[in-house]
Structures are given as structure tokens and as C-alpha cells.
Amino acid sequence: MNTDTAILQEELLQFLREDQVSTNETILTNHSKDESYHEGSLPDLVVFPESAEEISKIIKVADASGTPVIPFGLGSSLEGHVIAYDKGITIDFSSMNKVTEVRDKDFLVKVQPGVTRSQLNKALKKHGLFFSVDPGADATLGGMAATNASGTTSVKYGVMKDQVQDLEVVLPNGEIIHTGSLARKSSSGYDLTSLYVGSEGTLGCITELTLRVYGIPEHVMAARASFPTIDHAVEAVISMLQAGVPVARVELLDESSIRRVNQFNGTDYIEKATLFLEFHGNEAGLQEDVAFMEEIVKNHDCEVIHFEKDNAARMKLWEARHNLAYAYIHGSPGKKMMVTDVCVPISELAGAIRHGREKIAELNLESGILGHVGDGNYHALLMIDMENEEELKKAEKFNEEIVEYALARGGTCTGEHGVGKGKMKYQKREHGKALPVMEAIKASIDPKGIMNPGKLVQSERRNNQ
Amino acid sequence: MNTDTAILQEELLQFLREDQVSTNETILTNHSKDESYHEGSLPDLVVFPESAEEISKIIKVADASGTPVIPFGLGSSLEGHVIAYDKGITIDFSSMNKVTEVRDKDFLVKVQPGVTRSQLNKALKKHGLFFSVDPGADATLGGMAATNASGTTSVKYGVMKDQVQDLEVVLPNGEIIHTGSLARKSSSGYDLTSLYVGSEGTLGCITELTLRVYGIPEHVMAARASFPTIDHAVEAVISMLQAGVPVARVELLDESSIRRVNQFNGTDYIEKATLFLEFHGNEAGLQEDVAFMEEIVKNHDCEVIHFEKDNAARMKLWEARHNLAYAYIHGSPGKKMMVTDVCVPISELAGAIRHGREKIAELNLESGILGHVGDGNYHALLMIDMENEEELKKAEKFNEEIVEYALARGGTCTGEHGVGKGKMKYQKREHGKALPVMEAIKASIDPKGIMNPGKLVQSERRNNQ
Numbered sequence: 001m002n003t004d005t006a007i008l009q010e011e012l013l014q015f016l017r018e019d020q021v022s023t024n025e026t027i028l029t030n031h032s033k034d035e036s037y038h039e040g041s042l043p044d045l046v047v048f049p050e051s052a053e054e055i056s057k058i059i060k061v062a063d064a065s066g067t068p069v070i071p072f073g074l075g076s077s078l079e080g081h082v083i084a085y086d087k088g089i090t091i092d093f094s095s096m097n098k099v100t101e102v103r104d105k106d107f108l109v110k111v112q113p114g115v116t117r118s119q120l121n122k123a124l125k126k127h128g129l130f131f132s133v134d135p136g137a138d139a140t141l142g143g144m145a146a147t148n149a150s151g152t153t154s155v156k157y158g159v160m161k162d163q164v165q166d167l168e169v170v171l172p173n174g175e176i177i178h179t180g181s182l183a184r185k186s187s188s189g190y191d192l193t194s195l196y197v198g199s200e201g202t203l204g205c206i207t208e209l210t211l212r213v214y215g216i217p218e219h220v221m222a223a224r225a226s227f228p229t230i231d232h233a234v235e236a237v238i239s240m241l242q243a244g245v246p247v248a249r250v251e252l253l254d255e256s257s258i259r260r261v262n263q264f265n266g267t268d269y270i271e272k273a274t275l276f277l278e279f280h281g282n283e284a285g286l287q288e289d290v291a292f293m294e295e296i297v298k299n300h301d302c303e304v305i306h307f308e309k310d311n312a313a314r315m316k317l318w319e320a321r322h323n324l325a326y327a328y329i330h331g332s333p334g335k336k337m338m339v340t341d342v343c344v345p346i347s348e349l350a351g352a353i354r355h356g357r358e359k360i361a362e363l364n365l366e367s368g369i370l371g372h373v374g375d376g377n378y379h380a381l382l383m384i385d386m387e388n389e390e391e392l393k394k395a396e397k398f399n400e401e402i403v404e405y406a407l408a409r410g411g412t413c414t415g416e417h418g419v420g421k422g423k424m425k426y427q428k429r430e431h432g433k434a435l436p437v438m439e440a441i442k443a444s445i446d447p448k449g450i451m452n453p454g455k456l457v458q459s460e461r462r463n464n465q
Numbered sequence: 466m467n468t469d470t471a472i473l474q475e476e477l478l479q480f481l482r483e484d485q486v487s488t489n490e491t492i493l494t495n496h497s498k499d500e501s502y503h504e505g506s507l508p509d510l511v512v513f514p515e516s517a518e519e520i521s522k523i524i525k526v527a528d529a530s531g532t533p534v535i536p537f538g539l540g541s542s543l544e545g546h547v548i549a550y551d552k553g554i555t556i557d558f559s560s561m562n563k564v565t566e567v568r569d570k571d572f573l574v575k576v577q578p579g580v581t582r583s584q585l586n587k588a589l590k591k592h593g594l595f596f597s598v599d600p601g602a603d604a605t606l607g608g609m610a611a612t613n614a615s616g617t618t619s620v621k622y623g624v625m626k627d628q629v630q631d632l633e634v635v636l637p638n639g640e641i642i643h644t645g646s647l648a649r650k651s652s653s654g655y656d657l658t659s660l661y662v663g664s665e666g667t668l669g670c671i672t673e674l675t676l677r678v679y680g681i682p683e684h685v686m687a688a689r690a691s692f693p694t695i696d697h698a699v700e701a702v703i704s705m706l707q708a709g710v711p712v713a714r715v716e717l718l719d720e721s722s723i724r725r726v727n728q729f730n731g732t733d734y735i736e737k738a739t740l741f742l743e744f745h746g747n748e749a750g751l752q753e754d755v756a757f758m759e760e761i762v763k764n765h766d767c768e769v770i771h772f773e774k775d776n777a778a779r780m781k782l783w784e785a786r787h788n789l790a791y792a793y794i795h796g797s798p799g800k801k802m803m804v805t806d807v808c809v810p811i812s813e814l815a816g817a818i819r820h821g822r823e824k825i826a827e828l829n830l831e832s833g834i835l836g837h838v839g840d841g842n843y844h845a846l847l848m849i850d851m852e853n854e855e856e857l858k859k860a861e862k863f864n865e866e867i868v869e870y871a872l873a874r875g876g877t878c879t880g881e882h883g884v885g886k887g888k889m890k891y892q893k894r895e896h897g898k899a900l901p902v903m904e905a906i907k908a909s910i911d912p913k914g915i916m917n918p919g920k921l922v923q924s925e926r927r928n929n930q
Contacts, residue, residue, distance in 0.1 A: 105707060105812040148652040159650050161659075162627070177899040182875030183808040184840045185624050187613040187663050187883040189896050189921065190903045194626075194659030198652050215709040242570060244680040282757075285750020292747075343648040347570040375649045410647030418652040431654050434642040437910060438655045444909035445902060456654070 004065075005044040008089065011061045012047060020048045020095075031090045035137065035325075036078045037336035037384055037392070038422060043070060043084035050095045052168055052176050052207035059205060059450075060174035062089055068453050069172075071201040073114065073143030076135075078339050079420025081147065081200050085454040091205060093142055099123040100208070108165060108182060109213050113142025113206050120211075129213045132157035135416070136322050142206045147418035148198030152321060155374030156248040156280065157214065159416065161197045168208035169196055172446040182210065195441070200418055201452035202459075203445045217248075217280035221290050222308040222317055225297045230254050230273040230357065230369065234350045236300035237275065237373045241346055245293050249278035250374040251321055257368040257381075264327035265320045270304055275373075276321055278314075324370060325381065332366050332383040338395050342406035343377040343415030352409070356380050356402050363394055377415035404429075419456045427457070469530075470509040473554065476526045477512060485513045485560075496555045500602065500790075501543045502801035502849055502857070503887060508535060508549035515560045517633055517641050517672035524670060524915075525639035527554055533918050534637075536666040538579065538608030541600075543804050544885025546612065546665050550919040556670060558607055564588040565673070573630060573647060575675050578607025585676075594678045597622035600881070601787050607671045612883035613663030617786060620839030621713040621745065622679065624881065626662045633673035634661055637911040647675065660906070665883055666917035667924075668910045682713075682745035686755055687773040687782055690762045695719050695738040695822065695834065699815045701765035702740065702838045706811060710758050714743035715839040716786055722833040722846075729792035730785045735769055740838075741786055743779075789835060790846065797831050797848040803860050807871035808842040808880030817874070821845050821867050828859055842880035869894075884921045892922070 001009075001023055012021045022028070023045055033040030044067075049055045062069045068088025075082050084090055093114030101110040104127045111120060116138045120131050133144060134151035143149070145167065150159035157163075166180035179192035196203060227233040230252070237250055253261065258271045275297070279289050294305060308314040329337055344352045353369065360367050360380055371378030380402065382395045403413045403426050413419075413426040428435055435457070442449075442457045449459030466474075466488055477486050487493070488510055498505030509532075514520045527534045533553025540547050549555055558579030566575040569592045576585060581603045585596050598609060599616035608614070610632065615624035622628075631645035644657035661668060692698040695717070702715055718726065723736050740762070744754050759770060773779040785792075794802055809817045818834065825832050825845055836843030845867065847860045868878045868891050878884075878891040893900055900922070907914070907922045914924030 103810070103812065105703075106810040107706075108810070148650075148656075150650055154650065161656065171898075171902065175898050177897065177902060179899060181877045181895070182810040183842075183871075183877040183880065184811070185613075185615055185619065185808055185842060185880050186877035187806075187879045187881050188877045188888065189663075189884065189892055189900070190906060191613075191626065191656075191659045191663055192899055192902060194656045198654075198656055218709070238570075241572075244683070282750055282753045284753045285747055288747045288749045341652075343650055345568070345571040345573070345647040346649070347568065377648075377650060406648075412646045412648040412651035412653045414652045415648065415650050416652050419654065423653065427654060430646070432642065433636075433640050434644060434657055435654070437636065437642060437657060440909040441655060441906055444905040 008045060008061065008065065008067060012058065015057050016047060016049070016054065022046045031072055031075070031092065032084060034075050034077045034080060034082050035337070036080065037338045037386065038080035038083060041083050041085050042087070043090040044087045046090045046092050048092050048095045052170060055091060055170045055205055055207055056174045056176055058089065058091065059170050059172065062450050063173055063448065066448055066450060069205065069450055070452050071142065071146065071205050073140030074116070074137070076137035076139045077143065077147060077420060078417045079422035081418060081420040081455055083421065085421065093140060102127055104129060106182065107213050108210055110208060110210050111141050112208060113140060115141050117141065117144065124213055128216050130216050131211060131213050133160050133163055134322065136325050141209055141211065145197050145206055145209055146200050148416065150372065150416040152249045152251050152318065152372060154372065155250060156246070161194055163212045164193055164197050164209060165212055166210035167193055167196050167206050169204040169206055171204045172448065172451050198418065200420065200456045202442060202456045203451060219283050219286045220278060220280055220314065221286055222278045222314040224269060224306045224308070224317065225275045225277060225302045226270040226272040226304045227274070228272070228301055228303060230353065231350065232300050233273045233275050234353055234373060236297045236302065238346060238350065239296050239300065240293060241374060243292065243296060245296065246289055247277060247374060248280040249276065251276040252371045252373040252378065254369040257324060257370050260327040260331055260368065261320045261324060264323060264330055265316070267316065267320060272303070276317055328368065328381050328383060334385070335366070335383040336386050338382045338384055338399065339417065340380045340399050340402055341414045341417040342402050342411055343375060344406050344409055344411035346376045348409040348411065349373060349376045352405060353378055355405050359398055359401055363398055365391065365395065375415065421455055424456065473526065473530065473532060474510060477523065480522050481512060481514070481519065487511045496537055496540070496557065497549060499540050499542045499545060499547050500802070501545065502803045502851065503545035503548060506548050506550050507552070508555040509552045511555045511557050513557050513560045517635060520556060520635045520670055520672055521639045521641055523554065523556065524635050524637065527915050528638055528913065531913055531915060534670065534915055535917050536607065536611065536670050538605030539581070539602070541602035541604045542608065542612060542885060543882045544887035546883060546885040546920055548886065550886065558605060567592055569594060571647065572678050573675055574678050575673060576606050577673060578605060578671050580606050582606065582609065589678055593681050595681050596676060596678050598625050598628055599787065601790050606674055606676065610662050610671055610674055611665050613881065615837065615881040617714045617716050617783065617837060619837060620715060621711065626659055628677045629658055629662050629674060630677055631675035632658055632661050632671050634669040635672055636669045637913065637916050663883065665885065665921045667907060667921045668916060684748050684751045685743060685745055685779065686751055687743045687779040689734060689771045689773070689782065690740045690742060690767045691735045691737040691769045693737070693766055693768060695818065696815065697765050698738045698740050699818055699838060701762045701767065703811060703815065704761050704765065705758060706839060708757065708761060710761065711754055712742060712839060713745040714741065716741040717836045717838040717843070719834040722789060722835050725792040725796055725833065726785045726789060729788060729795055730781070732781065732785060737768065741782055793833065793846055793848060799850070800831070800848040801851050803847045803849055803864065804882065805845040805864050805867055806879045806882040807867050807876055808840060809871050809874055809876035811841045813874040813876065814838060814841045817870060818843055820870050824863050824866055828863055830856065830860065840880065886920055889921065
């Protein structure tokens, strides 16, 4: 431990207990990386605060010494968001994992940032409520807000940004603010809530979230629809959206992904390009929606529609979808995962996936294509041997090619995973003259650039290095 | 015309035609005020640009001389947003009123800022699409984005912020940026779109909007439900929301408002506290939803439910609702209108309206209570004799009291009308330490404070005066 770290530690121990401040090698290593192929880097210290007030004090210490601060949920991010590239203090939220208030009449819930999505849903169930956003990982809600995460239900319920009503945030100067209110809508002041959602810890540290929740739907119907090719499946989704069929979930899995699902979960789903579908509503309305969907998928040569009638089979279906990245990781031991994440306008989706498939075929890598196709967002999943520099290079080139394709058609380089370190190189291409506006906002709120440096936007701190 | 104005005019005429630059007294007067009780103030000049490039040049001229720039749609705002308190150049968008692209497959439309909501819906109809946000006024979409407007449908479709996918904005330095993309979701960069929606022209000038649109619903059912008291009506709405009845519209009108509606529109609606309701969906689902609604309103002593079966009667119902403010203005010649606009969590709505009614009864002014009750947003409408200082004072005191009541219960001082000049005094109370963050953002994007000064946040320019 160097002198600066020892001084920092001493300052932190003025108000934190010994077990709340760690320089233990294993702890540092566990906080040095995320779930992606991005190379890790150790922080100087990991702290385990228990309140916004403690985080305020930690950030004041960091501010005084110009030390980087990296908020860390569960490390399930995919673009290096939590990696301590410039060292510094990593804030672990595992001791801030309480659902603090369920306001069932307002369809709102208050949670600490370390609560995971499945933990929240467990707490909500007895109130007849659920939280909609479901990325693959059982991520923390703080992390999900920080990256504007989404998942299988966003086609109906929206993304993280649509669910966050208020945030308590510790600013880079240690002040504690609220970005919103409990009112469902507001035209008062600039929308700081939406600014902080997706800001990836670069403008402050989220210490409490007020989230919108929904009544558990009266009736739910899930189905798997298998198609002769992935093209047929994508075209079926586009037709459904055009026709206004109100799907709650519509997920695409290619043949390779279904094979991984079967291997990992012991299921026997037909190994062809498949849509996982779900509908929510009242009984009569649902029947009409499902009949309409059946008609459309059949028009697109759907070969089999299998309805998941009982609750257990339905749960299994979505668990299999959520675990898909882990199924790939499990099936390719020793390799690291790169997941692309472009999102395009729906009218460009079929072309984008066709382009992606052509390019992926040239790579000769373990790979799959899957996506939240109702949003125009698809992922190519590539398994890389990190010892093999050529593999990494060609995977990166592929990622660039599909980003370029998406941006040329009005799309975005990241639909839901965020910028982190990995997508910074595309920010100028995507945002053009809007990027200096983002940098100006960063500089105005975090003038020393201590908050999660090296992610999302350049800051003064790193410019001066 | 003073020398400075003459110089400005000369500079503007370098790239604008004579008919695009006006110092005509009548034109200046028409651009000096909005639809509210706020006192007007004349700009130096009104310009009528036809493109983003022209607006960029106008703003560069303003930037060079530190001249205020005030974007002006139709002047239907209610908190003094378009009043030229510091003089300067008012930008009128009436020559930028084209629907530039309908991307029906993407459920997106591109419009210039001067397009009105009814003009847009007329253009969308032949595509089977509609735009959801419907404030009372037939406002321009640029103005609606600038104030984060909403209306009768936001309980189902959301507010303006939920519809804006991308904005073209001219920055205070004249640069032209895009804040978003055509992709339905994105986690790339800070969310400048949400920052600009609701920023009331204080961070730049919107020159094009890309908006989300919806398929015209397969089936629509509208109804009027009359209750013995306003309390009964509010409690019925709360029960409907709790039970998850998927209303598309639910508007409250008190007895006085129904009376005004009948006078202004020649209708014969029952003059009691009433809910205007609408449901959208497929035929079978709709019947089930409406039956559920009927059951709930009857449990709350609903006296009559009248279904508006044909399209014409349904259109008349919503037209009557939209014209309600004009009905009051028409019915009180010579008086000015103050509209309050608090929004509270649904669990606090019944109490808030009860408090508002008690306070309003003490005023002895022409008044009514109405609201987008599904969002927890209600308006008290007061007609004021501006010659009578006491009337204005007591109306302002009432406004303060209900804002205070809302803020103490987690609400907001404005649900949809915006801050403008009128609600600036509540910003510190509502946002606390978040207000300096807003001011820092303002200063970083508009360092000279030329964009719509004196609205929403304080800027350097005015601090130095």
C-alpha cells in the first residue's frame, strides 16, 4: 500500500468502521472487472458504506484529494463501467440493499442502490406489484439506473429511464440532492432525473431510487414460435408491431442460442430461430391479441407455436432467456464474452440483423444473435480467446462494422449496455457537436473529474493527464 | 427604434428578407404576452426564420451582442414563457410549420417547431396514426416540447417527454446539434433530449422534432360519469387506478366547469362533478375494461354514466374539454386567467383537491376545478380583474398555498405548464440543492445567458444586472 492510499484509508476510518474499508487483494481483484472481455484494473481501496451521509463524507474526502470514485453494484456491466482505470476508491453498495418503502397506492417503491431486480420483485409480490425492467443479469437497481438498462419487457413498459421517478444523488462535491419528486409528471426545472439515469456514475453517486412499479397483470400468456430462418422471425416481429399487436415481450434467439439454452437449462426447445413472446391483459382482450399474433406469425411461415400454459413453464422460458449470456460463458470455458448492442429504427432492423449475420459468418468464432427485437435492439454474442490477439481484433472490427451500419441508419451504438470505456470511441461519431455539450455538463457538475473517470465522456482531469 | 435595435436589424437583414424582420408595433405587441395574467413586455424585434440555418445565424448575431433571444410558438403558454422581459429578439416559428417526414414503419414523425398538434394529427390520419399529447390550446409542438406539455391522454401514453425521440437544437453559440437518434432506446451519452424537453428555450432553440406516434386504436369508447360531489369523483378515479383499469383518458370537471362547458358549447351535460373517460383497445378487451369501470364508479355513487357512442359526440366531448379555459375567458369578459397546476402523488390527490376547494371557497372569485386526475395533476382556474390589486394578490396567495401543500407531500409546483416567470419563486423550495446544479448546467451551455432570460433558472446575465 503506498503512502497516498494509507492517508486516504486513515481519513476514511475517521467515520467508517474497519470492516467498511478494504485494501485486501482478493476484494480489490473482485472489484477490478466486470462480466465482459475488458481488461481489469485494481482500485486503491474498496469501501462499503451504509448510508447517503457516509457516501457524502467519502466523496468529500475524494474531492479534497482529487481521488477517483467508482460506484460498483454487482459488476455485471459489459463495457468496463466499474473498472478502476485510474485507481481510486470503489464504492460497493452491498450494504445498501434495502427496499425502504412500498407506496402501493402510488405505484412507487423506494430502494437503496444495492437492491437487485429479483430481490425487489420478491418484495413487491405480496403487494400484487412488479418491477418491469429485467436485464439478463440479476443486476442492482443502482447499476441499472446508471446505465439506463432495459430488458425483455421494455417494448411494453419502457426502459429504466421510464421507471425512475426520483433519485437521491451525492454530487461530486459531497452535497446530497433529489432529482425529482413523487409526482407522476412535472414540468418544474431541468430534468435531472433523466440526466442522471444513464450517466454511469460520472456525475455523482446514486444513493436512493424511487421507481415506478406495475400491478401484476390479470392474465399472462407466453409462447415460443419457431421459424425456418431468422429473417422470417424478424419480419414476423415487424409485422406484429406494424399491426399494433400489443406484445409485452418479444425476444429473438437464433438457432445457436436455442442450442445453448437447451444445453444449459436442460430444455428441449426446437433448435430453430425462435421468438419468445408474452402478452399481458384481461382475459378477453388477451385471447384476441394472441389470435391476432398467431395469424401474423403463420403468415411468416412460423412452423410451430408452443404456448407455455402453466406458470412454471413460463418462468422457465424467461429464466432461460435471462441466463443466455451465462449459457454461452459456461459453454466456452476459458473464453471471454463480447456482446454488441446496437439499436436501429424498426424499419432498419431486418437489414441490420442480415448485415450482422453476414459479417459474423466471416469470423469463425463461437457466436450467437439474440435481441429485444420489439425495440430494434439486437446483440451479437462473441466468445473470445483473450490469449489470441487476432480473435480480439477481428471481434472488435466486427463490433465497429455493425456500429457503423447502425449509426448510418439513424441508430445508436448502444441500446442498453451503456458507453463505459468500450463505446467511448463511438461517441464523437454518434453525437457530433452534441458531444461538447455533454463534456460541458460533465465539467460543470464534476469540475475535477473525480467521478468514474475514463467512462462515457472525457473530463478535464484526464485531458490534463 | 433605438440605435442598438437599428444595428441589430441591419445585421439580421444581411441574411433575412425584409418581411422576415419586424419592428411593427402591432407585431411586437402580439409577441409581448401569453394567454395568462402575466403582464406583457415588448421585444425589440420579431424575426420569422424559415430554417435552422437562419436561426443559427440569428443566434450568432444575438450572441455577439449579448442580445436576449425568445422562442415564440403561438403564445399559448400560461407562465409568461414568451414574454420579452429583457427585450431582445423574438423568434416566431410560424414560417417553420411543415411536417417534414412521416416514418410510419417506425411510428415516428419529423416536424418543424411551428406545427400545431391538430395540424399534425390531420397529417397523420391518412397513415392510420395519431399524436397523443393534447394540451387545451392547439399549441405548437416546439412550444409543447419546450414546456414538457401533457394533456388528457398522458395517463396512458405519457407526457411530451415520452414522445420526443430526437431534437434538432441551435445552441446559444449558433451550433446546430441533434440530441437523440431514430433508435427507440439508447444508452449512449447523456440524455440531452430529456434535458431540452422542458427547458423552456433557456438552453437553445428547437428547430426540428422527431416524435413518437401511435396507431389509431382499433376501438374507442368514451363516457361521462356524473357524481353527487367532486370527492366521490376523485375517489372513483383512485379506485380505478388501484384496480388497474387501463383508462386512456380520465378528466375531472367540477360543477362550475360543466356549467361553462354547456354555455360555451351548447351541450346539455348534467351539471354535477363529472369524469370524462375514454378507453382504447380491441373490442373484447375494451368491453371487459368498460364493465370493470362501470362497477367501480357505481361503487362510488355515480349517478349517471352516459356513453358517447358515435364519433361526433365523442369528438364534441373532448373539444369541450380542450376549450374549457376559453369557455372561462369568454364567460368573464375583461378578466385575465390564472391557472394553478400542482401535481401530487395519487395517494394525496383527494386531500389536495379538498384543500384546494376549501381555499378557493374563501376567495369569492369566478373559478373552477378540473384536472388530469389520472396523473395526480389538477388545475384551479381563477378569473381576475387585473385593475383590482386585491384580487390578484389573493389569487397569488391561493396559488402559493396549494403549491406549498403539494410540495409538502412530495408533489411539484407545475405538472405540465412549466416554470416560466410565474413559478420561478418556487424553484428553490422544490429543488433545494439541486437548483445550483440546474444553474450550473445553464451557465455551461449558455454562459452569456442570452436564451430566454428571466425564465426557469437564474443566469449569470441577470445576476450581473
